[in-house]
Amino acid sequence: MGALYIHIPFCLSKCYYCSFASIPSAFHLYEPYVASLRKELNELAHNYPNFKLTTLFFGGGTPTVLPVEQLTGLVRYCREVFNEDNETEISIEANPGTVNLEYLDALRAAGVNRISFGVQSFNNKELKALGRLHDGNEAFSVLDLAMQAGFNNISVDLMYGLPCQSVDSWKYSLQKALNSGVKHLSLYQLTVEHDTVFFKRQENNQLLLPTEEDVLQMDEVTFALCEGEGLKRYEISNYAVSGYQCKHNLNYWFNNEYLAAGAAAVSYMDGTREKRSQNPDQYIDCIASNRSVIVEKERLSSEASFRETVIMGLRLVEGVSRRRLFERYGIDVERYYGHTLIDLEKYGLIELSATTLRITDKGRPLSNYVMAELV
Ligand code: SF4
Incomplete structure (x- = not known):
């Protein structure tokens, strides 16, 4: 098993709840960033000659904000410099509104076989409250486009416990995702993180969230609706049709090794966890001047790794x-x-x-x- 994660730290705008490593509207950095990634990937391939690529995951951020040639170029580059498995799972995270049929066709042609859409809700009021750029219809149509492009391994992210959300509106979004025929769902409860618009609003008592009872009820309907449609819960927040569990994420939950490249990306190889500089500018500078992009390094003792393996594994059903x-x-x-x-x-x-x-x-x-x- 060889898992490789590549972080694309760019988005079109910042959602109000988001604390991920992503910056909005940094179009001028796309090209130098992609060039830097190629350099880091080349070095990784050189340092790990026996690494066999079984899963490749582009996360972010929003990888699909990159021009399609840049993203497909990266996919092809990885497939070229690393030894590939016959059935390498190649996943890309995408947002509705950033791809059209042509873009999706190009991803398929480059070998991408799994796509995960950040939909979050099909309710326009909720989407607006989250600061998302797309509406519910756009989200629904993009799933159809992905199927037209030949993707049959499609995942959708949805969130519950949102401002303006009721149990019924959660059911509506969930049912809509299930009706679309996707094979995988990641369903997350909103948590209000530091350094987000929501955090400030909460401090000022301006964030009205559903009650705890409502959230518990949302949890209950989630399980019932998903299982009713043949998507089994296999991890705390993840449901899939049999055979469509995300192999890349399963590798994390088994606490196995993985390589990583890009700003903010974390790798775990030979018992050592390494975190790369979060700032894309800094990341580009380091690569250009042959300085290390690693800003944190932690060597785990065998006992610490054992405990982590237990904790991560308990996430799995x-x-x-x-x-x-x-x-x-x-x-x-x-x-x-x-x-x-x-x-x-x-x-x-x-x-x-x-x-x-x-x-x-x-x-x-x-x-x-x-x-x-x-x-
Ligand atoms: S699209 Fe995703 S990564 Fe980008 S700001 Fe929104 S939640 Fe964060």
């Missing part, structure tokens, strides 16, 4: 395999956590069998608490 944990770290999870695990099991929040440790359905809404106990 299937849980973590005790055998795989033992083979990888020589640690038995039951012995290691002792009473903490017994207590969580007693309250019905986790299930420990001879083969697996997993969070129960009862424990899932309290998964943050469970993970905090085991971290």
Whole structure:
């Protein structure tokens, strides 16, 4: 397994809830940034000659703000400099309003076989409240265009717990996504992050969010609607038709290694996590002057890595395999956590069998608490 993540830190504008590493309207940086990425990718391919590309993921930001030749050029470059698997999953994140049929055709021709649209809602009032640039119709049509271009592995991101949102309007958006025939959904509850417009509004008591009961109800209808349409929950926030789980993200949840390139991108290779400079200008400068783009480096002890593997694996509905944990770290999870695990099991929040440790359905809404106990 060889996973490679490439970060494109550009967007057309900044959504009000967004704390991701992305800057709006930096059109002048696109070309030098792409050239810098190529240089970093070339170096990575040189440093890891045995790396076999099984998943390639372009995230952001909004990768599809790049002119199509730049983005497809990067896809082709990766496929050229790294050894490829026969069935490499190549995913791109996109936003409605940034692609047309021609753009999507070009992505397919370059080998992109999975596309993930940041839709967030099909309700125009909610989209406006989030600061999104597209409306519900545009979001629905782009899914159709992607299918016309030959994508059959399409994912949609939606958010719940939004300002102006009711349980019924959440049902509407979710049903609309399900009706479109996409194979994968990522469904996130809004969290108000520092340094966002929403954070300031909340501080000034200007952010009116649904009640906790409403959000719980949204959670419940999510599970019922998705499962009813054949999309099974396989991770806390992710649902998929069987065989369409995101391989790239599964690699993160298994806490396996991955390479990364680009501003703000984090890699995890040989037990070491490395974070690249978040500022695209700085990233370009470093690459141009042959200075390192790494701004943070952390070497994980085997025990720290074991705990992370447990926490990440608990995000998966299937849980973590005790055998795989033992083979990888020589640690038995039951012995290691002792009473903490017994207590969580007693309250019905986790299930420990001879083969697996997993969070129960009862424990899932309290998964943050469970993970905090085991971290
Ligand atoms: S499109 Fe995505 S990455 Fe860009 S500002 Fe909005 S939420 Fe953030």
